[in-house]
Amino acid sequence: MKTQNAFTMTELMITLAIAAILATVALPNMQFLIANNKITTKTNELIRVFSYAKSESILNPTQTIVIEPITSITTDEWGAGWKIGIDADGDNLLSDAEVLKFFEFEDNIIVDQLVYTNPILFERGRVKRMSCDSTCVFIVCNEKHSLKQEITLRRIGKARTKSCDNNNSCHSACS
Numbered sequence: 001m002k003t004q005n006a007f008t009m010t011e012l013m014i015t016l017a018i019a020a021i022l023a024t025v026a027l028p029n030m031q032f033l034i035a036n037n038k039i040t041t042k043t044n045e046l047i048r049v050f051s052y053a054k055s056e057s058i059l060n061p062t063q064t065i066v067i068e069p070i071t072s073i074t075t076d077e078w079g080a081g082w083k084i085g086i087d088a089d090g091d092n093l094l095s096d097a098e099v100l101k102f103f104e105f106e107d108n109i110i111v112d113q114l115v116y117t118n119p120i121l122f123e124r125g126r127v128k129r130m131s132c133d134s135t136c137v138f139i140v141c142n143e144k145h146s147l148k149q150e151i152t153l154r155r156i157g158k159a160r161t162k163s164c165d166n167n168n169s170c171h172s173a174c175s
Contacts, residue, residue: 032145032147035142035144035147036147038107038109039140039142039148040149042079042105042107042109042111043161045103046082046111046140046151046159047159047161049082049101049103050153050157051159052084053065053067053120053122054122054125054126054157055125056122057123057124057126057157058124060086063086063087063088064090064092064121064123064128065084065085065086065121065122065123066084066085066086066087066092066093066094066098066119066121066122067082067083067084067120067121067122068082068083068093068094068120069082070083070102070103070104078111078112078113078138079112080104080105081102081104081105082103083099083103084100084101084103085098085099085100085101086098086100092119092121093119108143108144109140109141109142110139110140110141110143111139111140112139112141113136113137113138120136120153122157125156126155126157127153127154127155127156127157134154135153135154135155136152137150137151137152137153138150138151138152139151139164147163147164148164149161149163149164150162150163150164
């Protein structure tokens, strides 16, 4: 009996066809998973910044901690990143010398503030100034996917998240 040393052309074509079918099914799910991970990462970063600002304002009770978007203080889009620092001159804005930490992102994840409140100020562990009533809402989303995370920042400095999709709606659509 003769031993076989290689694959036949038929076996190779069947294997490639099965691999192509599996890739066609797996690719959309993989894109969904990657988008979900990016949204979750940016949500966790923003919550971490809120927690950091709260703890810094408790450690330094005579100083105001400021969080503002890096793009411009006249925008409600925080997706490019944000900066956090101590307001030494009392103008409620951060100069380059006052910045403690700088967070910058180069992805297509949008962080949208529903009510204009820039900047967010922390003092003695609480949010000192927000133009929204008792809570401030941020939406973290990707305009190519239906996934969203909603972050609610309360005046006491506590942030809470909620996942949103077609079954569980958020305050706003991703734009």
